[in-house]
Amino acid sequence: MNMELLNAHQAGKLMLFAGAGVSANLGLPTWSELTAQMALELGFDPKIFSTYGSPLALAEYYKKKKGNLGPLRSWMDREWHKPSTDVTTSEVHRLITLGKFSRIYTTNYDRWLEIAHDKFGVPYDKIASVADLVSVTEGRRQIVKLHGDFADDESLVLDETSYFQRLNFDTPLGIKLRNDVLGNSVLFIGYSLSDINIRLLFYRLTEMWGRAVLSSARPKSYLFMSRPNPVAQEVLRHWGIEMIVSEEDDPKQALTNFLRELVS
Structure with missing residues (x-):
């Protein structure tokens, strides 16, 4: 040390x-699971969606399309804080x-x-x-x-x-x-x-x-x-x-x- x-x-x-x-x-969920959730909410195939940009860029697109991060944030909160953890x-x-x-x-x-x-x-x-x-x-x-x-x-x-x-x-x-x-x-x-x-x-x-x-x-x-x-x-x-x-x-x-x- x-x-x-x-x-x-x-x-x-x-x-x-x-x-x-x-x-x-x-x-806890990974970035790939997070971008897959974005894809599902936006109507994309997760594997194809992941090739369209970095996770930050994909989140930017999600925010523009949805108007805010509210639905994604709610999903993240649930998935990141499961009672079993x-x-x-x-x-x-x-x-x-x-x-x-x-x-x-x-x-x-x-x-x-x-x-x-x-x-x-x-x-x-x-x-x-x-x-x-x-x-x-x-x-x-x-x-x-x-x-x-x-x-x-x-x-x-x-x-x-x-x-x-x-x-x-x-x-x-x-x-x-x-x-x-x-x-x-x-x-x-x-x-x-x-x-x-x-x-x-x-x-x-x-x-x-x-x-x-x-x-x-x-x-x-x-x-x-x-x-x-x-x-x-x-x-x-x-x-x-x-x-x-x-x-x-x-x-x-x-x-x-x-x-x-x-x-x-």
């Missing part, structure tokens, strides 16, 4: 970025709640991080909109829903336009993120480097660090991956993000082992 990473965590100066891989531990069985979620993360940012829409904090008795403030920013408690963990929350359709960053707007970092949540990353190390977990949107997020964050007055003194950032990727490792290193690779073949077990070592 990287000592700088351990020290940042122990000092409460490590910010967690949780992606879809974290939710995948609970068997038990978050206490997810060791990944338990370890995240026990960690000393100063902030938890997530690009996931589901509420399982919040539910896990409730189940394991860890107080937190959820931030998904401007209204949430005014009611935070000093010193309490913040769970920042960077791509929105099912409780508010308007907050959802699901289509291409809203995603690109969020990456401008000029909304209140974007400004908060910009301030937070300048004072904390960042650990990314649950992200796939085959997703161009995630690489764009990394690049934009790196741009922000580079524009900072004291860019040479920026805290280190880390990305945990379950498989080695020398190409991505070199690109990310150039961007100031260190890749941490597991020797465990199973992605779920790899993430569990890594968090266990970090948190304990």
